Amino acid sequence: MKLLYFAWLKQKTGCAEEEVQPPAEVATVAELLSWLEGRGGGFAEALADRTAIRVAVNQEYARPGDPVKPGDEVALFPPVTGG
Amino acid sequence: MKLLYFAWLKQKTGCAEEEVQPPAEVATVAELLSWLEGRGGGFAEALADRTAIRVAVNQEYARPGDPVKPGDEVALFPPVTGG
């Protein structure tokens, strides 16, 4: 699974992009975020406030209950501020 | 009093601009239009349907009861269609 981090999520985690292999029980967006938070450090800090985080799975906005699976591209970022 | 005619009012009356001296009892926009209509010909035809005519006195939109007096610039035209 490919993870992408944008804006302050990239800064706090210190990571722009990584390949991960979460355990099989990580099957949803919410479970993925909890697993990442469990790594501690910058990940725990960045993921503490879930209301400040948006997730896209394969470049489509996703909700906490939406599925994630091996091979997906999952992006984590704050609410958008373009335009 | 200076009269100006625009758009099809100019075509129907055959007149773009004229100086007139209406009788003293012509004191309002409505009375001026009736007096002009009384000239007959193109004026009678052009002024037959008052709902199709707008009037400006000294370059301000005016209503039938608004006053007109010697020295005024009075313009007659259809509803505007610019833009």
Add this chain to the structure above:
Amino acid sequence: MTVRVQREDFDLGAELTALTAGNRRVGGLTSFVGLVRDMAETPDLAAMTLEHYPGMTERMLERIEAEAQARWPLEASLIVHRYGRMEPGEQIVLVACASPHREAAFEACHFLIDWLKTKAPFWKVEESRSGGTNWVEARSSDDAAAARWHRDDDAAE
């Protein structure tokens, strides 16, 4: 804060660029250009001619613009309206508003063109390829569009 009534065409890019040049308080610039189009109602439209009332036209456009300035926080605004003969594809009118805020720029620009269409003394006559002419009639949809912007403190018209 500029109003121009002119026969010649205008350079859209130059007009818009000049409107915000050097002003770092502008966050949004909204513009509208009206063009002569081939219409279903007049399939053989060759051209149209815009007649206007010199003097009163400028006075009304300046008043419309002042009203927009009073209602919205604008850094700059512009109305350029042509008169004379124009063929399909030609630009007729430009209105533009620059503001710190996107919504203000949009609303003020929309207001300007809606009010202009019912208050500025211009009249269109269409000319067909067969040589006939036809004065365009005012549309009730234009009155309805302008009416949206009326406020309780506006004088009745």
Add this chain to the structure above:
Amino acid sequence: MTVRVQREDFDLGAELTALTAGNRRVGGLTSFVGLVRDMAETPDLAAMTLEHYPGMTERMLERIEAEAQARWPLEASLIVHRYGRMEPGEQIVLVACASPHREAAFEACHFLIDWLKTKAPFWKVEESRSGGTNWVEARSSDDAAAARWHRDDDAAE
């Protein structure tokens, strides 16, 4: 029907002129340009940098534009959005819609910028003259502006 995401600036006049060139069905062209402005909240703003999500950005912009095309009778539409570092006074984004009808051009253009602001994956970080950086927070007023365009048949978000 064009979407571009680019680092370089754009030529506003050339973009707008190209949008209607040769199309005699266009009666109205509405455009909006967003610019970097000096803000009260950050008086010493030196620049801002726009980060984006390559791939998803284009996908979302194309979807937003397709939605506008579905809702309004448009002859042409354009979204140009920059990324990278920009200083006050620079152009950030251009949206434009051309339609036979003035109202459609206005509404579609307004819709494009409102939806873009809440759906397109861009993030602004401000840079002060003293060297500090600050990620701009999303504004609830942008959500409210976008919500106006929701229809009953839109999926909940």
